[in-house]
Amino acid sequence: MQTPKAIVFDVNETLLSLSPLKRAVGRALGGREDLLPLWFSTLLHYSLVETLTGSYHDFGEIGTAALMMVAEAQGIALTPAEANAAVVPPLRSLPPHPDAAAGLAALRKDGRFKLVTLSNSSDAEAQAKLSKAGLAALFDAHYTVESLKKYKPHPDTYRRVLQALGAQPQEVLMVAAHAWDLMGAKNAGLRTAFVARAGKTLYPNAARPDYVVDDLPALASFLR
Secondary structure, three states, rough: OOOOOOOOOEEEOOOOOOOHHHHHHHOOOOOOOHHEEEEEEHHHHHHHHHHHHHHOOOHHHHHHHHHHHHHHHHHOOHHHHHHHHHHHHHHHOOOOOOHHHHHHHHHHHHHHOEEEEEOOOOOHHHHHHHHHOOOHHHEEEEEEEEOOOOOOHHHHHHHOOOOOOOOOHEEEEEEEEHHHHHHHHHHHHOEEEEEOOOOOOOOOOOOOOOOOOOOOHHHHHHHH
């Protein structure tokens, strides 16, 4: 398989752990950490609704609204300010997965491809979280959906990165722990790699990714 000229990484859950966010959301929901998957799926759902309807609020704003919706559905009293405090600060300070720095360093040392990120977060939020996680300097560039005001997996989000890189789709590898993200990338012609984080699975109705790995060092080994 042809060596990619560039590797594009999703950020949330692929590189960074949602553990602090899970705890904060759980506290806001009266200790119900089990509701985090419902909150996150609601967040993703309404990011797609906004994309399809031509609306746009940043990821933190949609996350706050999604938390309010989950709280109301569960009969939990929660103010907008409390919801915002449970979502936005933790979302900007997520820790890296234990394998992230080593895997990225190995890929960077290889030297054959550019490393970039593509996030549904705003520019400021994406930069803040990657800097705090100590990963920002391992990348050549960072891209978000903010300028497009369309969320992944809309094909324009991947095309924007291809245009910025001056690369053809088949020359670029998209890495993510989300099957929906990889389905979007594959639809735009990119090659794909699935990082099998805990609790993440592939979508059976989509084409299988080019690589399926347990962590980022394993991906670096495959590419070598």
